[in-house]
Amino acid sequence: MTDPTFHVYDTTLRDGAQQEGINLSVADKLAIAPLLDELGVGFIEGGWPGAVPKDTEFFKRAAKELDLRNAELAAFGATRKPGTRAVDDPQVRALVDSEASVVTVVAKSDVRHVERALRTTPDENLAMITDTVTFLRREGRRVVVDAEHFFDGFAVDAAYARAAVLAAFEAGAEVVALCDTNGGMLPDQVREVVLDLRAHVGPAAVLGMHAHNDSGCAVANTLAAVEAGCAHVQGTVNGYGERTGNADLLSVVANLELKLGRPVLARTEGVPGGLAELTRIAHAISELTNISPFARQPYVGASAFAHKAGLHASAIKVDPDLYQHTDPGLVGNDMRMLVSDMAGRASIELKGRQLGYDLAEHPDVLARLTHRVKDSEANGYTFEAADASFELLLVEEVEGRRPTYFRVESWRAIVERNGGRGTPATAEATVKLHAGGERIVSTGEGNGPVNALDHALRQALLRVYPELGEFELIDFKVRILDQMHGTDAVTRVLIETTDGETSWSTVGVGPNLIEASWEALTDSTIWGLRHHGVAPR
Ligand SMILES: CC(=O)SCCNC(=O)CCNC(=O)[C@H](O)C(C)(C)COP(=O)(O)OP(=O)(O)OC[C@H]1O[C@@H](n2cnc3c(N)ncnc32)[C@H](O)[C@@H]1OP(=O)(O)O
Numbered sequence: 219m220t221d222p223t224f225h226v227y228d229t230t231l232r233d234g235a236q237q238e239g240i241n242l243s244v245a246d247k248l249a250i251a252p253l254l255d256e257l258g259v260g261f262i263e264g265g266w267p268g269a270v271p272k273d274t275e276f277f278k279r280a281a282k283e284l285d286l287r288n289a290e291l292a293a294f295g296a297t298r299k300p301g302t303r304a305v306d307d308p309q310v311r312a313l314v315d316s317e318a319s320v321v322t323v324v325a326k327s328d329v330r331h332v333e334r335a336l337r338t339t340p341d342e343n344l345a346m347i348t349d350t351v352t353f354l355r356r357e358g359r360r361v362v363v364d365a366e367h368f369f370d371g372f373a374v375d376a377a378y379a380r381a382a383v384l385a386a387f388e389a390g391a392e393v394v395a396l397c398d399t400n401g402g403m404l405p406d407q408v409r410e411v412v413l414d415l416r417a418h419v420g421p422a423a424v425l426g427m428h429a430h431n432d433s434g435c436a437v438a439n440t441l442a443a444v445e446a447g448c449a450h451v452q453g454t455v456n457g458y459g460e461r462t463g464n465a466d467l468l469s470v471v472a473n474l475e476l477k478l479g480r481p482v483l484a485r486t487e488g489v490p491g492g493l494a495e496l497t498r499i500a501h502a503i504s505e506l507t508n509i510s511p512f513a514r515q516p517y518v519g520a521s522a523f524a525h526k527a528g529l530h531a532s533a534i535k536v537d538p539d540l541y542q543h544t545d546p547g548l549v550g551n552d553m554r555m556l557v558s559d560m561a562g563r564a565s566i567e568l569k570g571r572q573l574g575y576d577l578a579e580h581p582d583v584l585a586r587l588t589h590r591v592k593d594s595e596a597n598g599y600t601f602e603a604a605d606a607s608f609e610l611l612l613v614e615e616v617e618g619r620r621p622t623y624f625r626v627e628s629w630r631a632i633v634e635r636n637g638g639r640g641t642p643a644t645a646e647a648t649v650k651l652h653a654g655g656e657r658i659v660s661t662g663e664g665n666g667p668v669n670a671l672d673h674a675l676r677q678a679l680l681r682v683y684p685e686l687g688e689f690e691l692i693d694f695k696v697r698i699l700d701q702m703h704g705t706d707a708v709t710r711v712l713i714e715t716t717d718g719e720t721s722w723s724t725v726g727v728g729p730n731l732i733e734a735s736w737e738a739l740t741d742s743t744i745w746g747l748r749h750h751g752v753a754p755r
């Protein structure tokens with residue numbers, strides 16, 4: 219049962235949007251909010267209406283277009299200006315006009331900020347808090363106060379930092395979130411300060427934590443605050459936010475639920491959501507923010523449960539829990555075996571199992587395959603990002619030979635420029651091969667030699683294997699590898715191909731780009747045809 223007294227408060231759309239490189243449109247925000255709701259957060263801070271025009275628009279449209287099941291929308295703003303009245307402050311008025319049922323106001327709690335940034339007196343700042351919260355409560359809003367720079371302020375003048383929090387509660391704030399705005403705190407410091415404050419505000423007051431990650435401790439600081447008595451956690455999906463970001467709310471909720479045994483995400487019976495959707499939602503939001511997912515992100519990253527070392531794999535074969543802190547399925551992620559020069563027989567056996575081959579009874583195949591992988595990697599291949607090439611190697615060892623869909627007689631690629639500087643060069647490739655009982659000679663053109671070879675190969679084979687018409691090369695990566703073992707530099711090419719449903723990666727290595735590319739291209743074609751169940755013709 220979810221703890222109804224505990225708040226999970228998401229600020230991806232406000233503090234997350236303060237990250238360098240993120241620029242969310244209203245449509246992006248309207249698409250992200252339902253994902254957060256599905257996750258089961260209790261509050262979605264949508265932005266600062268009145269200050270940011272897009273946010274004003276977001277709240278207007280959200281009221282009409284969003285149908286949130288779990289979360290309430292919160293509008294973010296600040297306390298009124300010094301020497302004015304909240305009722306007359308247009309910034310505060312805009313928060314009410316947003317029609318959000320929850321309003322969160324940032325308030326100064328560090329006396330240095332009061333005097334130097336706000337340029338007012340400590341008493342006036344307390345009056346600003348009281349007046350703003352009282353006004354918003356009178357307008358029927360639930361109020362959260364973000365006590366900005368609370369921990370830094372506490373170190374300078376603890377009595378004043380406490381007074382700011384007490385003023386907020388006395389005026390009717392439902393929650394005061396203690397902000398580590400500069401993100402430099404350590405968990406012990408957070409714990410000590412929260413325990414002190416708890417003694418002053420009493421057991422009923424709801425304290426929250428808003429941590430930034432400048433010391434790399436945002437998630438740990440949030441958990442420390444919870445253990446010291448905070449019942450409201452703020453954070454952002456994927457840890458987006460100013461500078462080094464905010465506490466990654468996904469890690470926070472996973473740790474609370476899985477490690478501290480506190481179910482905090484709201485769940486609707488029969489509707490997908492909650493922790494099991496964590497990975498999907500993290501990646502869906504990455505798409506919308508246009509920030510590539512971080513592979514090493516705890517719980518949800520592609521590498522979070524990927525195992526490379528042979529010794530790890532040999533223990534995992536006995537029991538996956540021996541090298542995993544939790545079951546990846548609980549957060550919607552998967553365990554993956556990586557095949558590389560660090561693989562042992564156990565890694566290869568587990569990878570084979572993932573690909574649908576039971577090699578447990580074939581120690582000779584395992585030994586040969588492990589040897590070939592290590593040998594190939596020493597020569598520049600990398601299989602951890604080229605599952606399809608690894609599978610072809612495996613098939614070759616298991617079945618004694620590679621599937622032969624075609625036999626290559628020769629290939630050639632030339633690049634030429636007909637004209638002076640500025641005229642684009644074009645490439646032409648010729649492929650001669652045998653397939654479907656005939657000798658085929660095909661020519662392809664392209665904007666570069668690899669593109670031309672791809673066209674020539676595809677054209678040569680299309681008549682015999684029309685299934686190739688669905689394949690498309692979608693990514694191409696080249697790396698020049700330095701002197702290896704005293705030999706000359708070699709080129710490694712990784713390509714990714716799709717048939718519209720599945721995508722697969724292959725690797726090629728050679729003394730030059732074109733040879734390496736040809737190997738990756740032919741592997742890709744062979745794997746694709748095999749995957750489609752096509753028999754050699
Ligand atoms: C810790 C955080 O991340 S809080 C969130 C911060 N987010 C943002 O700043 C994004 C949106 N901000 C904005 O669009 C603009 O900064 C605005 C509209 C809020 C203000 O713009 P401007 O009026 O041009 O002021 P400017 O940004 O230069 O300065 C901020 C003003 O707010 C005041 N201020 C700062 N904190 C507070 C506070 N907690 N309560 C009241 N006033 C505050 C400053 O003293 C300054 O006042 P001044 O104009 O009298 O000097």
Ligand SMILES: CC(=O)C(=O)O
Pocket residue numbers: 233324364365366367397398399400428430
């Ligand atoms: C309010 C806020 O975002 C901060 O203090 O970091």
